[in-house]
Amino acid sequence: MSELPFFPPDLFAEDREVLLDLIQEVGLSRDQRFILGERTADFETALRRSLGARDVIACGSGTSALGLVLRAMGIGAGDEVVVPAFGCAPLASSVLRVGAVPVFADVHPLHMVLDPDQAARRISPRTKAIMPAHMFSIMADMPRFAELADEAGVRLLEDSAVAQGATLQGVPAGLWGEAGVFSFVQVKSFGMPGEGGAVVTRDPGIARTVRMLRNHGQDGRQRFVHHLVGQNSRFDEIQAAFQLHRLRGLPARLERRAAIADYYTNRFQPLADDGIVPPPPGREGRCYYVYSLQAERRDELRDHLAARGIGSHVYYPAPLPKQPAFAPHAAPGGEWPNAQRACDRILALPIYPHLTDAEVERVADAVCEFARLRMAPTS
Ligand SMILES: Cc1ncc(COP(=O)(O)O)c(C=O)c1O
Incomplete structure (x- = not known):
């Protein structure tokens, strides 16, 4: 049985020649400019146009993008920022690194x-910002925020960071x-083979400060x-040229991800009574960086898939306020059920665009088989 990994080693295989040529071109160029050169500026312009954004500033990672914006917003010691209790570490660490306090609020049970x-309840006179994050399949309720x-x-x-290409009420994430x-890290919807990120803003003051920082x-x-007092969060010229090349294919890759998600959701919707709950169907406000379902017997399902050569991934095993690094900063006795x-x-589950229909079906079959086995009466 062939392996179907969660992190596929051939993610950039179709652009291999382009990448090798770019390494040669940038590496041997007369100006020896490896960061923040013309290619980065062109990439920023192309992204800005494709989004209809006022400004885009490419930087070292999604994590540093968050930190740069917090600093540009003047958030610092004594300030509070309301963040989700479920998500990736930078939601908390970027706030702490500017000297402010992350105030964890609970998330929607399904989305x-x-x-x-919950966020509204956590607002205090010290709150300076709210920082919702789009998660694996679903954009946060931005009109409400x-x-x-x-x-x-x-x-x-x-x-x-994870929602590039998603739109809500016609407005891009x-x-x-x-x-x-x-974030452009590897498996993101506009991932690349390396670290990178960008700030998008309509505020010229934030843009100017982020560019300097x-x-x-x-x-x-x-x-x-x-x-x-800035930092090194610069963008790489080879990656900028590579992303410029890959931007053209992004809509088609996003469409493929969306079609895979539609298929999974369609197959998994009947499994709710068996303890497997897919994200709600539809494409409005949806992103397809990762396709995450919820399963009552999650670890058993993961083992079941692994036994069939199918990779899966647990993002994230613990709420942020329960992480050793962040617990001391969380409300004492707080609960985020x-x-x-x-x-x-x-x-x-795997959702990368070059999955074949047969592979997608194989993943879905394996999940459905698990549900059937769990439901089978024991004699
Ligand atoms: C919601 C969210 N924000 C920020 C980041 C940070 O992005 P990066 O890995 O590029 O630093 C991630 C990374 O996965 C993320 O999931």
Whole structure:
């Protein structure tokens, strides 16, 4: 039986020649410019146009994009930022690294994204920003968060790291917040073979500051004059040229991911009574970086798939406020039951665009077989 890995080694195989040529071209170029050159500027322009965004600033990773925006928003010591209790570490660490406090709010039980009502309850006079994150299949309720941020007079940072290509009410992910971020790491919907990210913003002040902060506080005009205490969060020229090339194929790859998700959801919807719950059907406000279902016997399902050569992945095994690094910063005695439930039940299935129909069917068959076996009466 052939292996169907969760992280496929041939993700960039069809662009192998292009990548090798670019390494040669950039590596041997006269100007020896490996970061923040013309290719990065062209990539930023192409992304900006494709999104209809006011500005895009490419940087070192999605994580550093979050930190750059928090700093550009002036968030620091003594401030609070409301973040989801379920999600990736940078949601908490980026806040802590600017000296502020992440205030964890629970998530929606099925959608697993920050619940606006829970977020509203966590707003205090010290709150400076709300930072909802789109999760594996579903965008956060950005219209509600925009209202909430407005009413509370706080900033709205949209963690759209995993949601590139998704739209809600016709507005692309990343454009709902005063600033949004993307991550281009490997398996993301616009992943690449390396680290990278971007800030998207409609605010010229945020854009200017982020541009300076990503390159040691320099303003791009005069070298070695440091106006701000910045950092190194620069973008690689080879990757910029590669992403420019891959941008053309992005809509087709996103469509393929969406079609795989539609197929899975269609197959899994009848399994709810067997303890397997897919994300709700539909394409509005949906992203297809990862296809995550919830399963009552998640670990058994994972083993069942592994025994059939199918890779799966648990993102994430513990709520953020229960992580050793973040627990000391969480509300003492706090409970985040929906985040805990998501961590106990979530399982991500392969969804990369070059999966064949037969492979997609094989994954779905294996999940359905598990449900049938579990339901079979024991004699
Ligand atoms: C919601 C979310 N935000 C931010 C990040 C950080 O992106 P990066 O890995 O590029 O630093 C991730 C990474 O998976 C993520 O899932």
